Every structure is written in structure tokens, then in C-alpha cells.
Amino acid sequence: MLKKIAIEKISQLAAVLMEKGTLLAPVKEVSGHNFAEIKDPKQVDLDFYNTIMSPKGAFFPHKEDFVKYKIGKPLSEVEPAVLNLKPAFLFGVRPCDVKSFEIMDIHFDAAGIIDPYWRFRREATTIFGYAYDLSQPVDSADFYNTLGIYAADPEGSDIFMVKKDKELLLKAITKKGENLLPELTVLKDGITADEKYFTEYVNKGKEYKTRFMTLDQEVVAKKLEDIFDNTDFWTKMSAACLSCGICTFVCPTCYCFDICDDTLFGKGTRRRVWDACMFTDFTLEASGHNPRTQVYQRLRQKICHKYSYHIRKYGVISCVGCGRCTRHCPVNIDIYSIVEAALKA
Amino acid sequence: MSNNNPYIPMPVQISKIINEVDTNDIKTFRFTFLNKEDEQNFKYMPGQFAELSIYGKGESPIGIASSPTDPGYVEFTVSRAGTIVPGLVTAALHDMNEGAQIGLRGPLGNPWPIEFLEKKNIVMASGGFAFTTLRSLINYMLHKDNRNRFGEITLIYGARNPGLLLYKDELAAWEKRDDIKSFITVDKGDDTWSGRQGNVPAVCKEVAPSPKNTVAVICGPPIMNKFTQPVFFDLGFSKENILTSLEMRMKCGIGKCGRCNVGYKYVCSDGPVFSLAELEELPRDF
Numbered sequence: 001m002l003k004k005i006a007i008e009k010i011s012q013l014a015a016v017l018m019e020k021g022t023l024l025a026p027v028k029e030v031s032g033h034n035f036a037e038i039k040d041p042k043q044v045d046l047d048f049y050n051t052i053m054s055p056k057g058a059f060f061p062h063k064e065d066f067v068k069y070k071i072g073k074p075l076s077e078v079e080p081a082v083l084n085l086k087p088a089f090l091f092g093v094r095p096c097d098v099k100s101f102e103i104m105d106i107h108f109d110a111a112g113i114i115d116p117y118w119r120f121r122r123e124a125t126t127i128f129g130y131a132y133d134l135s136q137p138v139d140s141a142d143f144y145n146t147l148g149i150y151a152a153d154p155e156g157s158d159i160f161m162v163k164k165d166k167e168l169l170l171k172a173i174t175k176k177g178e179n180l181l182p183e184l185t186v187l188k189d190g191i192t193a194d195e196k197y198f199t200e201y202v203n204k205g206k207e208y209k210t211r212f213m214t215l216d217q218e219v220v221a222k223k224l225e226d227i228f229d230n231t232d233f234w235t236k237m238s239a240a241c242l243s244c245g246i247c248t249f250v251c252p253t254c255y256c257f258d259i260c261d262d263t264l265f266g267k268g269t270r271r272r273v274w275d276a277c278m279f280t281d282f283t284l285e286a287s288g289h290n291p292r293t294q295v296y297q298r299l300r301q302k303i304c305h306k307y308s309y310h311i312r313k314y315g316v317i318s319c320v321g322c323g324r325c326t327r328h329c330p331v332n333i334d335i336y337s338i339v340e341a342a343l344k345a
Numbered sequence: 346m347s348n349n350n351p352y353i354p355m356p357v358q359i360s361k362i363i364n365e366v367d368t369n370d371i372k373t374f375r376f377t378f379l380n381k382e383d384e385q386n387f388k389y390m391p392g393q394f395a396e397l398s399i400y401g402k403g404e405s406p407i408g409i410a411s412s413p414t415d416p417g418y419v420e421f422t423v424s425r426a427g428t429i430v431p432g433l434v435t436a437a438l439h440d441m442n443e444g445a446q447i448g449l450r451g452p453l454g455n456p457w458p459i460e461f462l463e464k465k466n467i468v469m470a471s472g473g474f475a476f477t478t479l480r481s482l483i484n485y486m487l488h489k490d491n492r493n494r495f496g497e498i499t500l501i502y503g504a505r506n507p508g509l510l511l512y513k514d515e516l517a518a519w520e521k522r523d524d525i526k527s528f529i530t531v532d533k534g535d536d537t538w539s540g541r542q543g544n545v546p547a548v549c550k551e552v553a554p555s556p557k558n559t560v561a562v563i564c565g566p567p568i569m570n571k572f573t574q575p576v577f578f579d580l581g582f583s584k585e586n587i588l589t590s591l592e593m594r595m596k597c598g599i600g601k602c603g604r605c606n607v608g609y610k611y612v613c614s615d616g617p618v619f620s621l622a623e624l625e626e627l628p629r630d631f
Contacts, residue, residue: 066352069400075356075379075446078400112614113351113599225608228628256603259352259596263401270400272352275602282604285594286405288429291631301630305606312609 001172001181002190002198007046010168012186014041014091020183021087021124024058026051035090046130046168049139050094054252054324056104058090059121064257065271071263081269083117088125095205096144096320098129098156100252106314107255126176129157131201134208141323143211143336149320152205162201169198210321213340217311223343224308231296233345237338238299240331245276247325247333248302253318256282277301303338351599354398354448355383360418362443367508370425371474372439373410376449377418387452389413390459391481392590392618395451396598397421397434405434406595406613409452410477412484414491419449422477422511453598454617457482457562457588465560466496468553470573472503472545472565476511478590479564483525484515492524499554503530503545503569507538528552546572556581562588574621584622591617591624593631607631 005013017023023038026048033048035055065081101122108118131152132138144150154160158177161170169190172178181187190198227233248254258275261268275282278298284290292298310318319335326334361375378384389395389409396404411420425439426432438447457478467486471479479500486495500519504510510529519527530541530548541548545565553561553576561577563570570589577587593605593612600614608627610616 066350067400071401075354075400075448080350080353108601111600113601115601116350225628228630255601257596257601259404259602261401261403268401272602275596275604277603283594284430285592286426286430286432286435287592291593297630301606304608304628305603309606309609 001178002195003170003181003184003187004164004167004190004194005170005187007163007166007168009186010044010046011041013184014038014044016184016186017089017091021089022084023089023091024055025089025091044091046092046163048092049132049136050097050322050324052324052328053250054100054322055090055093055097056100056252056255058088058125059101059118060104060108060255063271063273064117065269066259067270069261069268069270071266071268083120085120085124088121089128090125091128092130092161093127093157094132094322095129095151095153095156096142096147096149096322097252098127099144099147099149099153100320100322101127102156103253103314103316103318103320104255106316111314126158126180127156128170129154129160129173131160131162131205132208133163134201134204138208138210139323139327140211141326141334142321143213143323144321145210145212146215146336147317147319147321150205151208151210152202154202162198164194164197164201169194171198210323211336213336213343215317215339217317220317220339220343221308221311223345224304227342227345228300228304230345233342234296234300237303237333237341238296241278241295241299241333242331243278243280243295243298244330245278246328246330247335248276248278249274250324250328252320252322252324253306277305299333303335303342306335307339307342351450352597354396354404354450355380355387356446357383357419357449359441359443359445359447362441365422365511365513370439371422371511372425373420373422373512374438375411375418375420376447379446384417387419387449389419389452390456391485392457392478393452393454394478394598394617395419395421395449395453396595397423397438398448398450399434399437400448402433402437404450404596405432405438406453406598408478408481408590408617410480412481412488414485414488422474422480424474450598454613455615457618459485462560463494464496465558466499466554467560467562468499468501469562470501470545470549470553470565470569470577471563472569473505473509474511475565475569475590476502479562480512480515482562483519487519487522487525496558497554498525499552500525500527501530501545501548501552502527503532503548505532507531507535507540526552544572545569546576549573549576550579553577553580556583556586560586560588564590584625585620587621588618589621589624591619591631
């Protein structure tokens with residue numbers, strides 16, 4: 001099923017989605033675009049390359065309240081946070097970011113104990129993937145081709161969108177998408193030429209080239225294990241690193257979190273917040289022992305986690321090549337170059 | 346767990362506090378469950394741990410010191426942290442009295458591999474405060490329903506001085522039994538001490554059994570482990586037959602928060618119990 005709408009009327013589509021539930025879509029902020037809960041349909045802005053922050057916050061928000069408590073009161077008075085389980089629509093997600101959800105699903109929803117917050121939000125959400133604009137140049141930081149992802153891959157989206165001149169084509173990919181699409185009455189039916197355009201666009205996406213290296217999961221996982229103790233290599237790679245952690249915060253597949261108690265005047269909230277393996281107290285134990293006091297140890301942890309440990313544990317690389325960590329690193333550390341160098345080390 | 350949400354603790358009440366050491370900074374806390382249902386769901390085995398949860402302070406992962414053969418309660422031996430970094434939870438717990446309520450999340454992690462230990466001789470080498478989950482294992486194995494499932498049991502346990510030995514009453518009781526050989530030692534005795542003197546690796550060298558059909562469990566402070574492991578290797582124990590329990594900083598305890606990894610293993614959900622053969626596969630990142 002394929003539908004379409006003029007891009008200038010996108011706020012009408014936004015309004016329909018807002019009636020049905022929570023709409024999360026790119027909005028223009030001071031320094032770039034980010035996903036935000038839409039309050040005014042006119043906020044939705046599809047004129048973006050990719051968002052600064054990844055869309056993982058839709059399922060794994062920066063702050064997730066667990067309970068509200070009162071100091072000195074019995075535990076029976078603790079109130080678990082209520083999850084907003086209204087249907088949600090995550091609108092305008094680039095294919096590499098869509099892929100990140102599948103990687104995160106393995107961790108939060110398929111291995112061991114299930115994370116209820118991730119699962120419930122994921123189930124309640126319909127994903128509108130959005131192909132990169134193939135007429136625009138690719139950002140030099142991106143390398144999703146290396147991870148086998150292409151600029152117009154519909155896989156993983158419930159509804160996939162491509163831009164056709166001044167129109168937006170929307171095609172249902174999953175059952176969830178097929179059920180929703182007919183309900184969006186502001187959309188017009190696509191014609192045969194649109195179907196053809198959509199199919200060709202998806203194929204053309206394969207020729208839209210990002211940085212690329214041949215990457216065999218098994219080879220890179222093993223190589224990183226082999227050079228774990230090559231301190232010279234890791235010291236060199238991390239020489240400029242400030243341990244600021246921005247790479248982890250913008251990353252669509254970084255999932256580390258802290259659990260904190262935030263108390264003020266006898267009332268408090270226990271919540272989880274994003275944390276980063278780049279911070280020195282991440283592994284500081286109450287005994288005072290800390291296995292990762294050095295910057296090189298922490299950068300090594302991050303690279304090895306994504307390109308070795310995650311393969312060993314879950315069978316996939318924990319990276320989609322979205323390029324955010326490279327774009328936003330204040331000292332131009334580039335994970336792609338580190339992996340490339342590691343393979344030659 | 347409460348509400349089927351693995352992050353929300355169940356309420357427990359401190360029913361007993363035992364001051365274990367002269368320095369007053371290690372206490373055993375006995376907890377009883379406020380909800381009968383939670384007690385029934387808290388099915389644990391020796392070697393597992395739980396998160397002790399105090400709202401306003403945080404959570405601490407602590408090994409379970411009691412044995413499931415003693416139903417109705419669960420015990421944790423907790424050292425008051427805070428000499429180097431502030432140990433908010435352990436300090437708050439140490440300042441609590443019997444009757445106080447806290448939260449508990451668990452049981453978490455993997456137990457000592459009971460099926461692997463069955464029909465084998467077990468030798469345990471432990472030091473100081475790292476003894477807690479071995480106490481659980483010993484009480485489990487010595488229980489009349491379980492004792493004949495295991496071969497000879499040997500315990501080598503030491504502390505810096507007599508006042509720092511944990512579970513003194515139980516140590517005395519075990520020394521009188523003939524179904525466990527226990528060798529309690531201190532680095533340096535005092536006027537009241539008539540037992541052994543010498544550190545754990547030295548005693549192991551002297552009294553450890555033959556490696557034939559025997560599993561060694563080594564669980565002590567890093568310095569003790571470092572010098573005890575070679576003793577068992579020299580005796581002919583294989584890496585597969587030496588077990589230990591690791592510690593790393595933890596938050597969630599269920600393999601989600603990404604904090605306690607050593608290589609591709611999370612200590613919380615893949616451990617904390619590992620054989621030395623398993624550890625050899627992992628980077629030295631702990």
C-alpha cells in the first residue's frame with residue numbers, strides 16, 4: 001500500500017497523528033534538528049540531514065522515572081511511575097537509525113530479563129522511516145554502508161517514506177504500518193508511477209555511497225581481542241580524547257545507564273539516566289578500586305564493546321555507522337578510523 | 346519481583362543485626378519479607394547476590410550470606426564502605442536498627458554451580474570479608490538433606506587478625522564437626538588466639554587435598570587470590586576446577602546498564618561465579 005502527501009501539507013499529517021497519539025518528529029532547534037514531542041503540527045520539519053541526538057530517546061529516554069518516594073515513610077507508600085502507553089509515532093527516522101532499534105531490541109527485549117520500559121514503548125510506537133535525500137551529498141562522517149545499511153532501506157520501518165520532488169511517498173512495510181496507513185485520511189492514494197519511483201529510489205539508495213570498508217564481524221571481534229593489551233595503540237588512539245562522553249550520548253546504540261536517587265526536601269524520585277563508559281567514575285567501586293582510571297582504557301572499552309564484545313554476546317556489531325560520534329566529537333576522534341587502524345595494528 | 350518490574354525493589358524488614366568484627370564495620374543483616382508472596386518468589390541458591398535498596402541513598406549489590414536451607418529470611422554481610430569513596434548505602438544500612446525497612450531486588454546472578462560440584466570433593470580458600478557467599482555454600486552443603494551429595498569438604502579461611510574473622514560461632518561449630526575439615530588461620534594472632542597463624546596461601550599449601558575429583562573455590566581479597574591460585578595450580582588443579590566470584594561496580598544487576606562488563610561478559614548476569622578457565626578467555630579489565 002502506497003500513499004502520498006505534498007510536503008507543504010505535512011503539518012496536516014502531523015495533526016492527524018497527534019489526534020491518534022504522541023507524535024515524535026524532527027524539529028529545528030538552534031544548532032540543528034532533533035526529535036521532539038510535537039505540540040504544534042507546524043513544528044514538524046523534514047528539511048534535515050540527520051538529527052543531532054539519535055532517536056533512541058523515544059524508547060530509552062534520557063531520564064526514566066522508576067518510582068517516587070518519601071524519606072522516612074514506609075515502602076508501601078512508594079509510587080511506581082506510570083508509563084504513558086498512548087500509541088506513539090516516531091516520524092522521519094533515517095534507515096541507519098531504524099536499524100539501531102533492532103540492535104537495541106536484542107539487548108533490552110530478547111536477552112535475559114526484559115526491560116519493561118523499552119518493550120512497552122517499542123510496542124506502542126509506529127516507526128515512519130525516511131530515506132536520505134539522494135540528491136544531497138552524503139556527510140563525510142557517515143559510514144553506514146560499512147555496516148550493510150543503505151540510504152533508502154525500508155527494513156525495520158513500519159511505514160517507509162521517500163521524497164519525490166515536492167511530495168512525500170509513504171509505503172506500508174509491516175502489518176502495523178498497513179493497519180495505520182488507511183486511517184491517515186489526509187493522504188492520497190499513490191499511482192503506479194509512484195510505486196515505480198519508490199522501488200527505484202530504494203534501489204538507488206544502494207549506490208549512495210558512504211565511507212566503506214570490508215568488515216568481517218568475526219575478524220574484527222578477534223582482532224580487538226588480540227590487541228587488547230597493546231597499550232601503545234590505545235594510548236595513541238585516545239591521545240586527544242577528553243572523556244567528555246558526547247560520543248555515547250549522541251549514539252543510537254549506546255545503552256549504558258545509571259540509577260540515581262534525586263531527593264529534595266524529603267521527597268524524591270529514583271530514575272535511570274544515561275551514563276557513559278567514558279567517565280572515570282563509571283566503574284569506580286565503593287572499595288576505591290577502579291579498573292578503568294585511564295582514558296585509553298575507557299576508549300578501548302567503548303570501541304571493543306561495539307566491535308567485539310557485542311558480537312561475542314549478541315552476534316551483531318553495536319554500531320550503525322550514523323556518523324554522529326564523529327560529527328560531534330570536539331577533538332575529531334573517528335571510530336571508523338580507529339576500527340580501520342585496529343585491523344592493521 | 347515486585348510488580349514484575351525488575352527495577353523496583355520489594356520491601357523487607359531488618360529482623361536481626363549481628364556485629365561481626367572488632368572494628369564494627371562489618372555487620373550481618375537478616376531481612377524478613379513484608380509480603381509473603383515476595384518471600385516465595387525469592388528462590389535463591391548460594392553464590393547469588395541481591396541489590397540492597399535504600400530510597401534516597403541508592404542501591405548496593407551484595408552477595409547473599411544465608412543459605413536457602415534456612416527459610417524465612419535472607420542474610421547479607423555488609424562492610425561499611427566509605428574510606429575512599431562515599432559508600433552511601435552501606436553507611437545508611439549500618440546506621441539502621443532492627444525493625445527498619447529497606448528494599449531488596451533479586452536474587453541476581455548465577456549461583457555456585459551445585460550440579461558441577463555434586464559428587465566431588467570441595468576445597469574452599471577464602472579470606473576476610475570475601476567469605477560471605479561461601480558461608481552460604483557451606484551451610485547449604487552441610488545441611489542434612491544435602492551433605493551426602495558432596496564428597497569431602499575442606500575449608501581454609503583466614504583473616505588478618507582474630508577479631509576480623511566472620512561468623513565466629515559457626516567457625517567454632519564447623520571445627521567440631523567431622524564432615525567438614527576446617528582450617529581457620531590468622532595472619533597474626535593475639536593473646537586469646539590459640540589457633541593457626543599464617544596466611545591463606547601458606548595454609549593451602551600445607552593442607553589442601555589432592556586435585557583428584559576435587560574442585561577448588563577461591564574467594565578472597567585480590568592479594569590473597571593472586572598468591573593462592575598458584576598454590577592450587579602447583580597441586581595440579583586445572584583452570585576448569587578452580588572457581589571464583591568477581592566483583593565490578595554494578596547498578597541494574599540484570600545485565601542491562603552496561604556497567605560491569607569484563608570483555609563480553611556482564612559480571613552481574615553472566616557471573617559473578619566464573620572458573621579460571623572462563624576468566625582466561627576474557628581481557629584483564631577488572
